[in-house]
Amino acid sequence: MVIKKNTSSKPVIEIKEMHKWFGTFHVLKNISLGVNQGERIVICGPSGSGKSTLIRCINRLEVHQRGDIIVNDVELTGDLKNLEAIRSDVGMVFQSFNLFPHLTVLENCTLAPIWVKGLPKKDANELAMELLTRVKIPEQALKFPGQLSGGQQQRVAIARSLCMQPKIMLFDEPTSALDPEMIKEVLDTMIELAETGMTMLVVTHEMGFAKKVADSVIFMDEGEIIEQNDPKNFFNNPKNDRTKLFLSQILNH
Amino acid sequence: MSLETYKPGSYPNLPPPAGTVGVYGWLKNNLFSSVSNSLLTILSVILLYYLIDSIIGWFFFDAVFDADSKIECRKINDGACWAVITRRVGQFVYGFYPEAERWRIDLTFYTMFFAFAPLLYPDLPKRKWLLWFSGIYPIFAFILINGGFFGLPKIEYSLFGGFMLTVILGVSGIVCSLPIGILLALGRQSKLTVVRTLSVCFIEFMRGVPLITLLFVASSMLNYFMPPGTNFSILVRVIIMFTFFSAAYIAEVIRGGIQAIPKGQYEAADALGLNYWQTTRFITLPQALKISIPGIVNTFIGLYKDTTLVVVIGLLDPLGIGRAALADTKWNGLSTETYLFVALFFFVSCFAMSRYSLWLENKLNTENK
Numbered sequence A: 001m002v003i004k005k006n007t008s009s010k011p012v013i014e015i016k017e018m019h020k021w022f023g024t025f026h027v028l029k030n031i032s033l034g035v036n037q038g039e040r041i042v043i044c045g046p047s048g049s050g051k052s053t054l055i056r057c058i059n060r061l062e063v064h065q066r067g068d069i070i071v072n073d074v075e076l077t078g079d080l081k082n083l084e085a086i087r088s089d090v091g092m093v094f095q096s097f098n099l100f101p102h103l104t105v106l107e108n109c110t111l112a113p114i115w116v117k118g119l120p121k122k123d124a125n126e127l128a129m130e131l132l133t134r135v136k137i138p139e140q141a142l143k144f145p146g147q148l149s150g151g152q153q154q155r156v157a158i159a160r161s162l163c164m165q166p167k168i169m170l171f172d173e174p175t176s177a178l179d180p181e182m183i184k185e186v187l188d189t190m191i192e193l194a195e196t197g198m199t200m201l202v203v204t205h206e207m208g209f210a211k212k213v214a215d216s217v218i219f220m221d222e223g224e225i226i227e228q229n230d231p232k233n234f235f236n237n238p239k240n241d242r243t244k245l246f247l248s249q250i251l252n253h
Numbered sequence B: 001m002s003l004e005t006y007k008p009g010s011y012p013n014l015p016p017p018a019g020t021v022g023v024y025g026w027l028k029n030n031l032f033s034s035v036s037n038s039l040l041t042i043l044s045v046i047l048l049y050y051l052i053d054s055i056i057g058w059f060f061f062d063a064v065f066d067a068d069s070k071i072e073c074r075k076i077n078d079g080a081c082w083a084v085i086t087r088r089v090g091q092f093v094y095g096f097y098p099e100a101e102r103w104r105i106d107l108t109f110y111t112m113f114f115a116f117a118p119l120l121y122p123d124l125p126k127r128k129w130l131l132w133f134s135g136i137y138p139i140f141a142f143i144l145i146n147g148g149f150f151g152l153p154k155i156e157y158s159l160f161g162g163f164m165l166t167v168i169l170g171v172s173g174i175v176c177s178l179p180i181g182i183l184l185a186l187g188r189q190s191k192l193t194v195v196r197t198l199s200v201c202f203i204e205f206m207r208g209v210p211l212i213t214l215l216f217v218a219s220s221m222l223n224y225f226m227p228p229g230t231n232f233s234i235l236v237r238v239i240i241m242f243t244f245f246s247a248a249y250i251a252e253v254i255r256g257g258i259q260a261i262p263k264g265q266y267e268a269a270d271a272l273g274l275n276y277w278q279t280t281r282f283i284t285l286p287q288a289l290k291i292s293i294p295g296i297v298n299t300f301i302g303l304y305k306d307t308t309l310v311v312v313i314g315l316l317d318p319l320g321i322g323r324a325a326l327a328d329t330k331w332n333g334l335s336t337e338t339y340l341f342v343a344l345f346f347f348v349s350c351f352a353m354s355r356y357s358l359w360l361e362n363k364l365n366t367e368n369k
Helices: A052-060 A082-087 A105-115 A121-134 A151-163 A180-195 A207-215 A229-236 A241-251 B022-030 B033-063 B070-076 B089-094 B101-118 B127-146 B162-188 B195-209 B211-225 B234-259 B262-272 B276-313 B318-327 B335-364
Strands: A010-022 A024-036 A040-044 A066-073 A090-093 A168-174 A199-203 A218-221 A224-229
Touching: A010 A199, A024 A052, A024 A199, A024 A224, A024 A241, A024 B022, A040 A052, A040 B127, A052 A066, A052 A199, A052 A218, A082 A090, A082 A218, A090 A151, A090 B262, A105 A121, A121 A151, A151 A180, A180 A199, A180 A207, A199 A207, A207 A229, A207 A241, A218 A229, A224 A229, A224 A241, A224 B195, A229 A241, B089 B101, B089 B162, B089 B318, B101 B127, B101 B162, B162 B195, B162 B234, B162 B276, B162 B318, B162 B335, B195 B234, B195 B318, B211 B234, B211 B276, B234 B276, B262 B276, B276 B318, B276 B335, B318 B335
Parallel strands: A040 A199, A040 A218, A090 A168, A168 A199
Antiparallel strands: A010 A024, A010 A066, A218 A224
16 A cells, blocks of 8 residues: 655755754754655664654654744744744654553543643643544543553643644654553554645654555664665665665564 | 353353352461461450550540549549540640631531542532532631621630641641642643742752751741731741642642653643643643552641641640640649540541542543443
8 A cells, every 4th residue: 555645845844953962862863854844754864873862852842942933934942932842843753652641541641732722621621532532432432541551642642632633743652662462553553644645753673664654764873863765765675784784674574 | 060161253251260259268278268368367366355455445435524623523433534535625636716606617618628628529410500519618718717807806826726727727728739749740730941940959958958947947048038018927928838848749749740641642632732731731731640549648648647747836736735734733644535636636537638639540540431
């Protein structure tokens, strides 16, 4: 199955010569990246290569020290107003789900729409149920996250982000904490999301997902973007030696 | 006996072997698991029987509940002489609050349960309406106890005493110290240096000083620190000190709770666009307070019992009343009865708090309901 590409040429994320340090450690080096509306980008690379840090910079969970990040025509600065605007446009899904354990699934989904967007409770509930239906767990709405399986929790996390009706979705190793039999249900949800034309940046080692869904695959190592290419060329014809080595390590087992 | 054979994949769930579960299984596992354990069990039962027999005898069957003095008591029976309590129960409960006005204390006490119910039991029907009452209750209680309004005669604080004083000090201290403790805990975690430094100084000072010193300060010096023209009564000053003291402890307990929340919770809240106060209200505090319940209740129980310290600055808490009773030549030497009675009162209150906290912990446990 090949998902129809519906990208436009208008960049929704523009990263220009961006650098980041953790203390004295240079984690991200001279990153430049443009993401168009509807584009789906998979980022892979060995652990510690800065791929998670990169996507966490896009909604300013991490602060970059040099260069520019422009999301939806808003530049990421310390300005709180910009930050609010960006965060309600950019959804994020974490490796460890990070659902709120003291709230029900439904409350997890409605909290931000009610308090950040000011949606009436009734509308927020309807929206949440619609999205929970889309991730195929509406019957779990009144349970607490601790009562669900990992795969179900991650699908709730996806629904929770979608409830803010974001224009961009960031996925930070969404399937890494899951048991093998649950990975598929989460990937299926993400594939369906991709079919709706959502702009997605996905940090993952699921190369099958990358081949099927990505418009472009990025390989990162030691804080740099080493190679970026469309999936076909990336997997069949990697140019850089480090990419070749990485691919041979994760594909041949 | 051989078990039946089943096709792979069709093995049924069998009941556990007989005698491993249920009452019989429990007894066998816990009380009679071996010969020595069985002997110990039997020995303990015999010991307990004799102990309880003599205790119950002293407490109830051989006890005297009404007499004019200790000597009278002894003439009647040789158990406990509860007459020292029954004859002075009014003082133990109300101190020297005028007898004609004691209904005001009773009314305040009983209505207190209506004020607290909606706060303690979130699922209560008509909770919203009761919460209004909870909101005005402090004023209502102040007017009733203190008087001076609506034709109620004003009662001097020096007449307050007994369990009523304990409850006034304990409940006010508990109610005021929780919000202050929460604010201090948040302050200590704040990114704003001034707020953080002030919180740290306050907490460390209050925790680093014995409560009794603070009470002496309250009784003698606090008015020097107040703006001129203000003159708080000793009772208010003592409540302020109790509040600050336990707020510092509660702040540290809650800080522990806040620090136990995984970083991912804040990241998720940030990513959803919640601001600091929204995150604090919906994510941080509900989880931190839930984790801190045992520590908070521990502090509350400590505060409640520490109210007996006011005896050193001349307030007549139940221990003070008890001492006064023992100083009476009629009841001289009945300290066991007196102190047991006071202890029982404290035990009942503190045990209730402890049970409530267990119930709440259980209710808030969303992991395996």
